[in-house]
Amino acid sequence: MDNDPEVDKKERLLTRRYFLESIGAGAIGIAAVGSIVLTGEYLAPNVVKEPPTKFKVGSPENYPPESVTLNKEQKVFIVRAKEGYFYALSAVCTHLGCITNWKSEDGIIACPCHGSKFDREGKKITGPAPRPLPRFSLSLDDQKQLVVDKSIMVSDEATLKV
């Protein structure tokens, strides 16, 4: 019957061989797709042992007025403005992620990698950085300790009055 030219294509598709082949190929296909998905999931770690995004940076008295203090471990500047308010500024250059430094003699934040410069507010003075340094949420806990939360970005004007 298979070789009968009179049999139309539709009927021939339903041979036992084609049926079993489809099941086999389908099973291999599902297993292949599944293994790719599982490998992809395997490659993305579910738990990363990185420093916590929320951390204490000590009491406000530790920061003299008009100071910019780099917390190297957390890559964040704690700035106390002349007027007395506080804000937490990311120390990661918005260009390609190097750690910027506070240059007290020039009163600027400078990146050692490609020469970007920012003022103490985080605003860009010269490129190649495309954006200003973002500010992180800064608050006081019950023990009057400053707490930075890097998972929360705040506006470029946000400050903490103590």
Place this chain on the structure above:
Amino acid sequence: MKHVFDKLFESRVWRSIFRHGLPTSNRTRAEAVFYNFFLHVHPTKVRKRSIRYTYTWGLGGLSVGLFIVLTVTGALLMLYYRPSVQQAYWDMKDLQFVVSSGQFLRNMHRWAAHAMVAVVFLHMLRVFYTSSYRPPKEFNWVIGVFLLVITVLLSYTGYLLPWDQLSFWGISVGTNMVRAMPCGFGEKISFLLLGGNIVGENALIRFYVLHCFIIPVVAMVLMGIHFWRVRKDGGV
């Protein structure tokens, strides 16, 4: 003396390895190539002008030579190097100052790596200037482009392994460039490459595995195809 060699070449062990006799006739000369694993990819005949030294400058051969140097020195360096944040830098320093010939092997690996990037690039220029990318060899040009990219990736993944300031910031900058890809792809790919959000322990071990296993295996497969196609097209 000749008698000894004749005895050897006629011996059962020798003939079990080289089934044909000595290449004394055209037939046995051809068989010497066909039945040898290392020679069988060679074309049956090569045109004299296509093997002229000033035509190829031997750049492809130099590239694979450097790859062999890098594989051997790299495997030896792996015996003393541990890809962990605590140990990587000090293992590298031990290789330089404590291990016999460690400095020599590390420098050999380093210079061969620099040379390989340069030589592979020059090889590409040579192929371009002799129009060797033209049909029917255009697909081999494509494989060659992949091999150039792989050479650069091998160089880049090896860059992180000393775990000094240069490597740390090199990889920070590179993976931040990946982050610039649009539609959230950048963040995802960078997360997969680093195994996290920062250049840390996960990133080091990932770059180590890529550098020592995954990329070299891909390179070897592509090189096999590349050489086979070169030889079927009449090159050496």
